Amino acid sequence: MCSCHSGRELAQSRTMSGELPANINIKEPRWDQSTFVGRANHFFTVTDPRNILLSNEQLENARRVVHDYRQGIVPPGLTENELWRAKYIYDSAFHPDTGEKMILIGRMSAQVPMNMTITGCMMTFYRTTPAVLFWQWINQSFNAVVNYTNRSGDAPLTVNELGTAYVSATTGAVATALGLNALTKHVSPLIGRFVPFAAVAAANCINIPLMRQRELKVGIPVTDENGNRLGESANAAKQAITQVVVSRILMAAPGMAIPPFIMNTLEKKAFLKRFPWMSAPIQVGLVGFCLVFATPLCCALFPQKSSMSVTSLEAELQAKIRETYPELRRVYFNKGL
DSSP states (O other): OOTTSOHHHHHHHHHHHHTOOTTOOTTSOSSOTTSHHHHHHHHHHHTOGGGGGOOHHHHHHHHHHHHHHHTTOOOTTOOHHHHHHHHHHHHHHBOTTTOOBOOGGGSGGGHHHHHHHHHHHHHHSOSSHHHHHHHHHHHHHHHHHHHHHTOSSSOOOOHHHHHHHHHHHHHHHHHHHHHHHHHGGGSOHHHHTTHHHHHHHHHHHHHHHHHTHHHHHHOEEEEOTTOOEEEEEHHHHHHHHHHHHHHHHHHHHHHHHHHHHHHHHHTTSHHHHHOGGGHHHHHHHHHHHHHHHHHHHHHTTSOSEEEEEGGGSOHHHHHHHHHHOTTOOEEEEEOOO
């Protein structure tokens, strides 16, 4: 706070912040989630890479502020901005359904630095089979961690299910990449540069449904708009997973579609011929720049709290809902990321 404030103003601002109302709904995001701009603001905050640098102490402190506030305990001097900041730090590190601390590299705030390094390398070293194998494997291992960390609902995956999903997704991605590499040997080098993107898109279509297969079997929790749990629905899980696959593929698109054109031009210039080792860092930087924007904007394509009409649910669940809530038209669920 500026030192030019008089003592009276300081005291006044303290009492104002001390009287923080206890009815701010911090279960919901700060911005209106029914609009794209509101969701984009929300995800720019959630995917902020600076959140990875926070210490355990800062995370625990944010958790304490959020838990206390939910219980109606407002620490003196807490401002509304500090409360929202604590909520977003808490959301960036703890799972929304289970409340447990998420693995560091699986958090949304680690998406940009991790993806930019892996994608940049996949796109620099795509010409030889061992390089394709290695980087597609690294990418799928990272994806498996992210998909497991950000799964929807509180149903844990068994080690068998995890293993199967991981192996299938990695095999699928590597097979796609090697297959396309063989096909593109005879076409222009520019097209060859898009092979990693095709492999990643194919892998997402395999990886996400497999990592979340339990949700497709058992269903994910559906609630009314006030959050009362109505049951589990596999149809809701299908819609959730489809939306996530679409947004993940689009998330990878700018970082994998724009740099190839730039790199193709740069590689013809004297600079990269003189310093060939610079191509990986340049590629990583370009991908990073694209991802800083693509990650939050693609997460924002669909509302996090997704909804579907009761008539689209399974027959038994429809009947159950009609008995208890005959007026209900739509159900809501967390789509996962």
